[in-house]
Amino acid sequence: MAVRKPPVTTREYWAPGHAACAGCGCATALRLATKAFSEAMEEKYGDPDAFAIAQATGCMEVVSAVFPYTAWKAPWVHVAFENAAAVASGVEAAWKKLGRKGKILAIGGDGGTADIGMQALSGMLERWHNVVYLMYDNEAYMNTGIQRSSSTPYGAWTTTSPPGKYSIGEDKPKKWVALIAAAHQIPYVATASIGNPFDFVRKMKKAAKVDGPAFVQVHCTCPTGWKSPLEKGVEIARLAIETGVWPLFEIENGDFHNIKIQSPGGGAKVKREGGRVVAIEFKKPIEEYLKLQGRFKHLFKQPEAIDQLREQIKAMWKVLGVEVTLPKPEE
Amino acid sequence: MPIRTVMKANEAAAWAAKLAKPKVIAAFPITPSTLVPEKISEFVANGELDAEFIKVESEHSAISACVGASAAGVRTFTATASQGLALMHEILFIAAGMRLPIVIAVGNRALSAPINIWNDWQDTISERDTGWLQFYAENNQEALDLILIAYKVAEDERVLLPAMVGFDAFILTHTVEPVEIPDQELVDEFLGEYEPKHAYLDPKRPITQGTLAFPAHYMEARYKVWEANENARKVIDEVFAEFEKKFGRKYQKIEEYRTDDAEIIFVTMGSLAGTVKEYVDHLREKGIKVGAAKMTVYRPFPIEEVRELAKKAKVLALLEKNVTFSVGGALFQDFSRTLVNEKEKPVIVDFILGLGGRDVTFKDLDEALAIAQKALNGEEFDEVNWIGLRKEIL
Ligand SMILES: Cc1ncc(C[n+]2csc(CCOP(=O)(O)OP(=O)(O)O)c2C)c(N)n1
Ligand code: SF4
Numbered sequence: 001m002a003v004r005k006p007p008v009t010t011r012e013y014w015a016p017g018h019a020a021c022a023g024c025g026c027a028t029a030l031r032l033a034t035k036a037f038s039e040a041m042e043e044k045y046g047d048p049d050a051f052a053i054a055q056a057t058g059c060m061e062v063v064s065a066v067f068p069y070t071a072w073k074a075p076w077v078h079v080a081f082e083n084a085a086a087v088a089s090g091v092e093a094a095w096k097k098l099g100r101k102g103k104i105l106a107i108g109g110d111g112g113t114a115d116i117g118m119q120a121l122s123g124m125l126e127r128w129h130n131v132v133y134l135m136y137d138n139e140a141y142m143n144t145g146i147q148r149s150s151s152t153p154y155g156a157w158t159t160t161s162p163p164g165k166y167s168i169g170e171d172k173p174k175k176w177v178a179l180i181a182a183a184h185q186i187p188y189v190a191t192a193s194i195g196n197p198f199d200f201v202r203k204m205k206k207a208a209k210v211d212g213p214a215f216v217q218v219h220c221t222c223p224t225g226w227k228s229p230l231e232k233g234v235e236i237a238r239l240a241i242e243t244g245v246w247p248l249f250e251i252e253n254g255d256f257h258n259i260k261i262q263s264p265g266g267g268a269k270v271k272r273e274g275g276r277v278v279a280i281e282f283k284k285p286i287e288e289y290l291k292l293q294g295r296f297k298h299l300f301k302q303p304e305a306i307d308q309l310r311e312q313i314k315a316m317w318k319v320l321g322v323e324v325t326l327p328k329p330e331e
Numbered sequence: 332m333p334i335r336t337v338m339k340a341n342e343a344a345a346w347a348a349k350l351a352k353p354k355v356i357a358a359f360p361i362t363p364s365t366l367v368p369e370k371i372s373e374f375v376a377n378g379e380l381d382a383e384f385i386k387v388e389s390e391h392s393a394i395s396a397c398v399g400a401s402a403a404g405v406r407t408f409t410a411t412a413s414q415g416l417a418l419m420h421e422i423l424f425i426a427a428g429m430r431l432p433i434v435i436a437v438g439n440r441a442l443s444a445p446i447n448i449w450n451d452w453q454d455t456i457s458e459r460d461t462g463w464l465q466f467y468a469e470n471n472q473e474a475l476d477l478i479l480i481a482y483k484v485a486e487d488e489r490v491l492l493p494a495m496v497g498f499d500a501f502i503l504t505h506t507v508e509p510v511e512i513p514d515q516e517l518v519d520e521f522l523g524e525y526e527p528k529h530a531y532l533d534p535k536r537p538i539t540q541g542t543l544a545f546p547a548h549y550m551e552a553r554y555k556v557w558e559a560n561e562n563a564r565k566v567i568d569e570v571f572a573e574f575e576k577k578f579g580r581k582y583q584k585i586e587e588y589r590t591d592d593a594e595i596i597f598v599t600m601g602s603l604a605g606t607v608k609e610y611v612d613h614l615r616e617k618g619i620k621v622g623a624a625k626m627t628v629y630r631p632f633p634i635e636e637v638r639e640l641a642k643k644a645k646v647l648a649l650l651e652k653n654v655t656f657s658v659g660g661a662l663f664q665d666f667s668r669t670l671v672n673e674k675e676k677p678v679i680v681d682f683i684l685g686l687g688g689r690d691v692t693f694k695d696l697d698e699a700l701a702i703a704q705k706a707l708n709g710e711e712f713d714e715v716n717w718i719g720l721r722k723e724i725l
Contacts, residue, residue: 049534054399062543067552070539075532077402078541079395079425086392090355090399090407091532093383097354097405102534120395123388 008035008201018071019063023230025194025221026060026136033134036201037105040208050102054091056084056112059143082116084108085124088131103208104131110151111141114177125184125213132207132214138222146225150175154309156295163298168305173312181215185254188214193246195237219246227294239289242266244282244313244326259320279323287329334512340474340503343510344436345370347478349380350518353408355400357385357393362448363500364438367410390415394422401431402540404531413440416454426493427462427556429541431530432485433493436478438504441687449688450500451652456661462556464494464563465630467600471508474498476580483570486525489562499602513578521577560631567628584633586625590643593622595703599650600626603691610696637669644677648703652685659715678706684718695719
């Protein structure tokens with residue numbers, strides 16, 4: 001019987017035995033990311049291990065590096081919540097001086113990236129360090145017990161955006177960090193999702209292979225913070241893509257006129273002009289995504305809030321140069 | 332041959348960095364230390380220093396990048412002052428806890444508010460509990476020498492702690508003085524290559540650094556920092572001795588001046604020590620029995636040396652450019668702790684002066700002397716005294 005090559009290396013850098021919650025989508029993202037990185041290093045430098053990781057404080061840090069244990073099989077350093085990008089800058093500079101070939105992977109959650117770590121990230125990208133920054137976006141501060149971040153979507157419940165008599169939950173639209181990263185005109189920016197793991201691996205490999213800084217924002221589920229079923233992480237993430245909530249795209253060298261928008265699947269109709277996606281008619285309503293998560297439960301009592309979210313999503317796509325139609329669920 | 336020249340303390344610090352050959356430097360400008368990274372950029376631009384200079388977007392990132400580089404196993408350097416050091420505060424603890432021998436040059440400057448760019452020691456004093464070693468320079472030569480010494484102590488396997496070297500804003504940072512630049516070869520012999528056995532980010536030997544510690548381990552990690560600080564006392568003495576042998580300049584944790592038959596000893600740090608020595612000479616001419624002592628090393632606190640010093644005087648008059656609210660100055664706290672259980676001890680009087688760049692004149696020192704003499708004569712005195720306050724604008 002022919003042995004099929006596995007779709008991604010069987011080498012592990014994020015070992016089993018970490019303490020993430022069952023069903024954690026971010027743990028999946030880190031495992032895939034390091035595998036992809038390893039493949040890229042093998043292809044680029046002939047050495048699958050030629051990388052080191054600098055990571056911000058957050059869930060993925062505390063679950064992987066509790067002294068005297070570690071889940072890491074790669075050189076790994078954690079310093080603080082807001083400075084993964086700056087630490088990675090230092091590691092990269094040291095490697096340069098040591099003549100060590102390879103690439104640095106910086107990892108931060110949405111809080112450590114979009115909020116408190118934004119300055120360090122901007123500095124690192126602007127200085128053109130040879131670092132891939134991976135933002136795992138679980139859309140809240142999970143490590144401290146599910147507080148909102150600027151990457152929390154409109155309407156979502158968190159412990160600091162509780163719905164109430166005068167509150168719909170989070171009342172601001174989601175901040176688009178990938179676009180901010182792209183504004184630095186760096187070689188490579190992409191959004192990805194654990195709902196499309198092959199695409200994520202491809203993008204991580206691409207990011208790892210470019211010379212200079214790259215930024216990847218991966219949407220990953222958090223059953224604890226999203227109040228969603230443990231086994232449905234990938235399905236929920238995929239629904240985010242198929243309903244238009246989470247766009248998948250790539251931007252190279254900050255060229256906003258040439259954003260590569262990907263087809264979302266799920267029966268959506270994609271209209272192209274000269275190879276470029278200009279319109280998407282989604283078939284699945286965003287409610288299909290929202291209804292699987294307790295954090296949006298209260299919205300179903302106020303359908304106008306869901307409409308509001310629909311408008312925000314349209315506006316976000318418009319920035320990407322795409323007209324979208326977002327259906328309402330059939331009554 | 333060493334080069335004898337004149338330069339500012341900022342240049343001396345940059346020269347020290349050049350001689351120490353750090354592989355990564357990350358710095359952000361702040362008055363009065365701005366010239367340090369400027370000068371280092373020149374060295375790097377001219378190929379005189381083979382280092383990566385990361386022009387970071389903030390001091391927070393400067394120290395973070397140093398932590399990253401040091402964790403990757405190379406010698407690092409940065410310079411800052413005041414608000415910049417305060418912005419690093421969080422990461423200073425981390426650098427010490429991770430046992431990374433980073434060296435910072437600090438142009439000692441007051442902290443806001445009100446914003447003030449001039450000299451006092453509040454910036455470094457406020458970082459005294461971070462686990463960093465602290466040295467204070469009296470002049471530009473000391474600024475250079477102490478940075479080299481700081482590396483040697485910091486990188487010693489018995490220590491492995493970061494170190495900061497303070498030199499007074501403007502009084503030293505911007506003042507030209509004679510400085511001897513030591514031979515590169517001698518410095519190379521003195522410092523050697525930094526080869527860490529505990530911190531490296533090497534794919535061939537992957538380790539995890541900067542972990543989370545539960546209550547079962549946190550305290551032990553903190554104790555190891557304590558222990559390293561304790562070890563540093565002996566290491567500093569050894570390094571001072573080696574430095575003297577190699578470069579001919581003698582350093583002591585506490586340098587005494589005319590203390591032998593002194594009744595009152597003024598204790599201070601930094602450039603103020605120079606003024607106080609002059610002042611002591613001036614008083615000695617009048618037959619007043621005073622002496623001076625300069626703290627070159629502030630962390631680890633030189634407990635034994637302070638006890639020895641205390642045996643020599645009836646009154647210790649502490650002159651400090653920093654405030655620890657409700658206590659007085661930080662030195663007062665440290666000296667009190669050091670002497671509290673001694674059978675025989677001098678009276679300690681604390682003087683807070685020269686904050687935010689206010690000149691410390693002989694007139695101010697006369698004011699301090701008068702209070703110290705009250706203490707000497709058994710009269711009533713205030714334990715904490717603000718000297719040179721402009722009472723008319725209070
Ligand atoms: C300066 C600072 N402020 C606050 C914290 C507390 N803190 C640690 S992790 C965290 C949230 C992390 O959120 P995110 O980056 O989204 O990662 P996640 O926990 O979701 O994986 C916070 C607020 C901290 N460690 N440091
Ligand atoms: S709280 Fe969420 S992100 Fe954190 S480990 Fe659990 S599932 Fe993962």
